[in-house]
Each structure stands twice: as C-alpha cells, then as structure tokens.
Amino acid sequence: MYQIVIYMFSKACEYGIKASIFIALSSYKGVRVSLKAIAKEINSPEAFTAKILQDLVRHDVINSMKGAYGGFEIDKSLISSIKLSDIVNAIDGDAIYSGCGLGLDTCDEDHPCPVHHKFKSVREELRFMLENTNLEELALNIKSGASFLKV
Amino acid sequence: MYQIVIYMFSKACEYGIKASIFIALSSYKGVRVSLKAIAKEINSPEAFTAKILQDLVRHDVINSMKGAYGGFEIDKSLISSIKLSDIVNAIDGDAIYSGCGLGLDTCDEDHPCPVHHKFKSVREELRFMLENTNLEELALNIKSGASFLKV
DNA sequence: TTAAAATAGGATAAAATTATCCGAATTAAA
C-alpha cells in the first residue's frame, strides 16, 4: 500500500497555492502577512512553508519584505494575472506537462506509451485549467465563502 | 526544485501497468513470463517489480506460479475485463479519487477547497478513463505497433 | 530424489520529499 495515486500536486505545491491565495486576500486589504500567520491560516508547517514562499519570491509570484512589520504581499494590480500554472511552475519547475503517464523518456504522438492517447484529454483539461485559473478568482471565492482554505 | 508536478501515477503504478500489459500480451500467446523477462521488457528494477507483482497477484489481477517454468500470467478470457482502475487500485489502494487537490481532509461540494470545482472535470475525466480502459485494448495497441512499452 | 528455476517475503538501503532548527541579515519603530 503506497500513497494516494492521483494527488495532482505535491505537498509543496499545495502549500504554495493556498499561501498565495491567502496572501492575495490580505493584499487586497492592503496588509502584508507574516509567515507565521500564513502557516497558521493554511495549516502548514512553518519552516517548510518558508522555503516554498522563498521559491515564489524568487520567481516573482509574490513579494517579501524583511524585518519588523515585514511579510509577504502581492501587488494588487497583478493578482488577476497570476495563473495557477505560474505558482506550480515556480515550485515544481517547468517540466509540468511534459511527463509521460508511464514514465517513458520518449513519449509523444509518434511514439506513444500505452496510455498516451487515453490521457490526452485529461492532460489537456488539466493544462487548460492551470493556465486559465487566476489568483483573483480563487481569492474572491474564499472571500465570498464559496470555497475554503481549511476545514 | 522538487519533482514533476502532475505525474499521474507513482512509479509503482507505472511499473504495475506496464507489467500487466506485457503479461497480457504473453498470455494471449499462452506463455507465462518470468519476473526477469518482465523487468527487462519494461525496464524496471527487478526486486521492486516483484513486490508490485505480488500486490497484483494478491488482488487477483494476475496469477503467479512458483517453481521452475513458473512465472506470471492472466486468464486469457479475463484480459478484456481488467480495467486500468483495477490495477491502480491494487497497487495504491482505493483512496484514488477521494483526495482533495489541495490536501484538505474535508473537501466536497458543500465545503470545497479553492480548486475543487476547477478540478472537477479533470478528476471526472481521469476517473472515466481509468474505469473505461481495459487491458485488452492496451495490449492490442502494443501488438499492432500503435504504442510502445519502452523507448 | 535431487537439482535447478522461479516466486514469496522479510530485512535493509538509497533516494526523494517533507519537515525542523538555528543563526545571519534586514527593517522599522521606539
């Protein structure tokens, strides 16, 4: 017995997405949030979350400010242009959509693995979703109570 | 930098699917295949593959025969009724479709995580695919040269 | 009956991912 099969994201990505949403929400209100507040809100381990936030900062998805009254924020005007795929890319690199379902090095239309075509629509649906979902809508759904960051 | 994000399956599942296809192919020809032959064909580590095959045997997806001239096989008449989801279930357990995209314990229609609805179609497409793809078609595509088990 | 060929299964190791700790650097307020 191993793990859950289709966990779309790594833990790192899960935390990164949730953190980004929370930072966006707070940025709308014009307040920076500390690592501590983020980890508490999204129920994630603080130090590990710090690493992920550093990744997001390096990739210009979010901004950070050191020192007292520091924390993380996102330029309000950019929130709607940050896509789920930007976050995922920043954390897990850009090999996102390239992987073969069965781990073959060479797997494409001309030399497909047994599930290549079967997975095609799933893969495309996923890609479309990641590239067409932005932080703003995710944040607004939290704000309106349509979705939740934690139990 | 962590791993590839959307790897649909664990390594264990990848090996399990590929092995099952190869065993099916061989079973059509009426010959049992040894662990060694399987691992060589699908380019997987032998001992690890053995563990996975044991799982598949325990879950009645494949049959094994100990001793000289032993090996693995699948009842010819059952090949078309073995679904991708059966293999995946045997190896990774039955928590397959339940997992929340963001790892929330509680995530459903009434209490959705931020990406719950976004993922809905992807998840459903995936489930449908796994439950409607059988070993026979995968094996036949290998046989006809329409797809490949290795590079 | 013996020998050789296989799978079964337990123990252990390696690698990757997730998580923690701690000191350095930075920043703002007092």
Place this chain on the structure above:
DNA sequence: TTTAATTCGGATAATTTTATCCTATTTTAA
C-alpha cells in the same frame, strides 16, 4: 542607536517512496 520582529538560507532530521539483497518455499524435469 538599540531592540524586536521578520525573512533568508544553510544544515540536518524524519518520512515516504523506490530499490536491493538474501533466504525460504515451491515446482518441474531429469
């Protein structure tokens, strides 16, 4: 200028997944 609050970043630990090793057991053929 000092202090407190923070992020940054390196080192390390824990956990999970993947991989290996070795012995026991089973089976067939000679």
